[in-house]
Amino acid sequence: MTTSELVDVLLLQGGRNTTLVVMGTTLLGVAAGLVGVFALLRRRSLMADTLSHAALPGIAGAFLVISAFGMPRSLGVLLLGATVAGVLGVLAVQGLTRYTRLREDAAMGIVLSVFFGVGIVMLSVIQNRPGAGQAGLKSFIYGQTAAMSPTDAVSIGVVAVFCLIATLLLQKEFVAVCFQDEHARSLGWPVGVLDLAMMALVVIVTVVGLQSVGVILIVAMLIIPPAAARLWTDRVSAMLWISALIGGMSGYSGACVSALFPRKPAGSVIVLCAGALFLLSLLLAPRRGVLGEFLRRIAGRVRLATDHALESLYEREIGVEASPPRRGVLLERLMALRGLVVLGPSGPGLTEKGRERGARLRRNHLLWEQYLISHADVAPSHVDWSVDQVEHVLSEDLVNQLERALASRGVAPPTPAEGGR
Amino acid sequence: MTDKSPQSSAPSAAPTPTRLRPPQSVLDARPEHSAQSPLSVHAMTVAYRRKPVLWDVDLDVEPRTLTAIIGPNGAGKSTFIKACLNLVPRATGDVEFWGMPFRKARSRVGYMPQRETVDWDFPVTALDVACMGRYRKIGWCRPVSRSHREAAMACLDRVGMADYADRQISQLSGGQQQRVFLARALAQEAELYFMDEPFAGVDASTERAIVRVLRDLRERGSTVICVHHDLQTVEAYFDNAVLINMRIVASGPVSEVFTPDTLHRTYGGRLTLLDQASEAVARASRGRG
Numbered sequence: 001m002t003t004s005e006l007v008d009v010l011l012l013q014g015g016r017n018t019t020l021v022v023m024g025t026t027l028l029g030v031a032a033g034l035v036g037v038f039a040l041l042r043r044r045s046l047m048a049d050t051l052s053h054a055a056l057p058g059i060a061g062a063f064l065v066i067s068a069f070g071m072p073r074s075l076g077v078l079l080l081g082a083t084v085a086g087v088l089g090v091l092a093v094q095g096l097t098r099y100t101r102l103r104e105d106a107a108m109g110i111v112l113s114v115f116f117g118v119g120i121v122m123l124s125v126i127q128n129r130p131g132a133g134q135a136g137l138k139s140f141i142y143g144q145t146a147a148m149s150p151t152d153a154v155s156i157g158v159v160a161v162f163c164l165i166a167t168l169l170l171q172k173e174f175v176a177v178c179f180q181d182e183h184a185r186s187l188g189w190p191v192g193v194l195d196l197a198m199m200a201l202v203v204i205v206t207v208v209g210l211q212s213v214g215v216i217l218i219v220a221m222l223i224i225p226p227a228a229a230r231l232w233t234d235r236v237s238a239m240l241w242i243s244a245l246i247g248g249m250s251g252y253s254g255a256c257v258s259a260l261f262p263r264k265p266a267g268s269v270i271v272l273c274a275g276a277l278f279l280l281s282l283l284l285a286p287r288r289g290v291l292g293e294f295l296r297r298i299a300g301r302v303r304l305a306t307d308h309a310l311e312s313l314y315e316r317e318i319g320v321e322a323s324p325p326r327r328g329v330l331l332e333r334l335m336a337l338r339g340l341v342v343l344g345p346s347g348p349g350l351t352e353k354g355r356e357r358g359a360r361l362r363r364n365h366l367l368w369e370q371y372l373i374s375h376a377d378v379a380p381s382h383v384d385w386s387v388d389q390v391e392h393v394l395s396e397d398l399v400n401q402l403e404r405a406l407a408s409r410g411v412a413p414p415t416p417a418e419g420g421r
Numbered sequence: 422m423t424d425k426s427p428q429s430s431a432p433s434a435a436p437t438p439t440r441l442r443p444p445q446s447v448l449d450a451r452p453e454h455s456a457q458s459p460l461s462v463h464a465m466t467v468a469y470r471r472k473p474v475l476w477d478v479d480l481d482v483e484p485r486t487l488t489a490i491i492g493p494n495g496a497g498k499s500t501f502i503k504a505c506l507n508l509v510p511r512a513t514g515d516v517e518f519w520g521m522p523f524r525k526a527r528s529r530v531g532y533m534p535q536r537e538t539v540d541w542d543f544p545v546t547a548l549d550v551a552c553m554g555r556y557r558k559i560g561w562c563r564p565v566s567r568s569h570r571e572a573a574m575a576c577l578d579r580v581g582m583a584d585y586a587d588r589q590i591s592q593l594s595g596g597q598q599q600r601v602f603l604a605r606a607l608a609q610e611a612e613l614y615f616m617d618e619p620f621a622g623v624d625a626s627t628e629r630a631i632v633r634v635l636r637d638l639r640e641r642g643s644t645v646i647c648v649h650h651d652l653q654t655v656e657a658y659f660d661n662a663v664l665i666n667m668r669i670v671a672s673g674p675v676s677e678v679f680t681p682d683t684l685h686r687t688y689g690g691r692l693t694l695l696d697q698a699s700e701a702v703a704r705a706s707r708g709r710g
Contacts, residue, residue: 041543172556178543180538186527186530187527187556187557187609188528230544233544234545236545236549239544
């Protein structure tokens, strides 16, 4: 592979066929990303897994029927078989949970593996039969974008547009059902029909994606993009777009790689791309990401340590008995950088700004302490520990309230200005 | 509200099961049933599989009242509400709203489910949830328009949650979440509200806010039926009470219904009721078989 080849593929210049395949897979990712959001919110993601695994015997069965009648092999008929078998699998799960004491996870495990096993057996039977045409059936297991014809790509595009329109039109209804089906039902929404519609979208996406991604991994296209999108946003509408974007990016990059290395199973490449995007989201998402959480925790600790240091420096300055400040070179440097202290040979000394903050913290401390003693009946000897936790999180509003409450009882600690030293 | 249960709920000893009577005959037998009553329940029995949960419930609710449904855990309080709203199937009996079936009165009825039934990490804001109360008014396939959003915002304001409209719901306290649920119910602009434990696990200020909203609803002509668990506050908050333990033990104005005897029969006499009920079921199934 040369660099120009790579650029050609990425810019959709790699020949008409490759271009169609890349576009088709991208659109598949977009559609799966959209539909998967509702599957995730409705907690039906694994149902899609059952569906896709159960589709395999349907494909093999359809092939057997075709060859028995001597018809030419057509993708449409194979996918029809896949749909029938997949829906049968889902119905089997629902039947098992409804009429037996099995829980849904166990029922899914049973149906998924049995259907898939049947499919594998049927495929091996087909492999051992003489005659042409069975080549490519194996691609349904691991997926192969190279097997995608221009017509397939176009039909994927049609499906993607359909899913886009359906999710846009029914977003409100789907959200109502996913959030609280009982309430939606009391409002008169046909919850069963809407559930069926959501499931139908999943079926459609799964079936058209079978050939390029394969029955084993297609579920990843429905789960990973929405799960990654959820990390970035707290709104359903934004989640839809981000999920579609992540799905599209995974499909695009997967198909490009697959076009460059035709022998690599495309499904796993696409899923790996999606997985990489998920990992990135997990790390970098601002509010729910690991990195953000870590930084927030560090910042909180630094703030707490700074507050403690300032308070005890202030107390030492005004000559109140205080625990000696914990020394830390890094912390002192940091405080000096923020202009709270100046570093001298005998340790840090407070600047005007640092003194002000230290005085405020000490006042918060005293206020809260006094409040606990006078209002909450906490013994004075026990007050200090709980105060240390709270004084840093008192908002200005709360401090004012405390001042008022304590002043009304005549027990307010004197303010620094009044000579609180 | 009239308590007819002593006459009607005693399981008949006759071999033919009374609960299989067609609803029409039940209606004929109750001429007092009227189109004025926001909710009339007649001979309602609810069973999960073959186990009865509610047995032969009769109830008429007066308009413009606040009614508390009281009873021990597992007495069928929530089931009563859900059966009225067709959320769980009824074995027998019928429920009418202003003399109409639920299907026709749906737009006039609001429902506030228990808070625990929701995944609070769901990616919606408080305002989004309040807007859900208006989804039905907005209709199929149409986005939430600005006027509907403003109406939902006004409902958030009524429960004191306007400042939290843009918060994702997991960032709200339990009491705030309950108020958002209440705002969603208000946004439905219903005339009859069913609320399942609105006061469960909320802080004092939320409790006050909810009581204020309930009284305001009554002022505006609505009727509210609440599942309530705090016996201490029934008298202060509600006009009427229904004591339930698988069947209605007593119903009527709080001052009349709340006697040591009825409370004992509701909370203490549970075993006897269960025994009677299972006997009756056994009889009924023998009668069928």
